Amino acid sequence: MKIRGERECTECGTRWSYYETGSVGCPACGSLHSVGLDERTEHTDLQVEFDLTAVRNDVDDAAHDELGERAQKACREYVRQRGFVNAGDLRELDDTYLAASELLYVADVVARERSLAEHEELYFLSLLRDADDGKRPPVEEVPRSLRSGRGLAYANAVRDYRRDVRTWTEGRTLTPDERSALETLGEHAKRFRVLDGDVDPQSAERLIQATRHLANGLRGDDVAFSEAQERLESLEGDLLE
Secondary structure, three states: OEEOOEEEEOOOOOEEEHHHHOOOOOOOOOOOOEEEOOOOEEOOOOOOOOOOHHHHOOOOOOOHHHHHHHHHHHHHHHHHHOOOEEOOEEOOOOHHHHHHHHHHHHHHHHHHOOOOOHHHHHHHHHHHHHHHHOOOOOHHHOOHHHHHHHHHHHHHHHHHHHHHHHHHHOOOOOOHHHHHHHHHHHHHHHHHHHOOOOOOHHHHHHHHHHHHHHHHHHOOOHHHHHHHHHHHHHHHHHHHO
């Protein structure tokens, strides 16, 4: 949505940036009456806290299904409110969003399973420990039984990011190669979802790398755009194997 992010309170005259606070309320007096001082700018990225401390604190006392449900709820709320266009600038598809997305799916499995293998439980706890710091276990540690969580999480993250990229590029003229690359990225993400995310975790990482290179390419980095095209082509080979 397009908003006027620089605000001035009509009650006390305080000025603030909605882009920084994520709130329409005046930080000085709490009034909801304000006027915009700048031009309307595309903004989808809300200021959202992602903190799993409360869930982690109960690891020793709560059953794994309860921990899974609570982690899932926290991740869903965070992912639901996040976006990637901030005050008209396209942000990166960041690691915290990816970690939260993966934990969302893994936590769903944990919440539904009556029993977990030790390596599955350890993987869930690794995500729970580090996801709100934007850290994910390396690809070689992803259990075969949980790899669909990473694949589906990344595919949906790319779908959501691509949606915001299209919003960001509205009114701009894309080259045929840029339009083609965006379409190809969307096709790969869709194929991941059709496979229910059950793909090699390394392929899932390549999908993210291609997305990030493409975003940099659309910002004007020609080298990054070429790398994005190469990675998109390599993904085609991965999914044909």
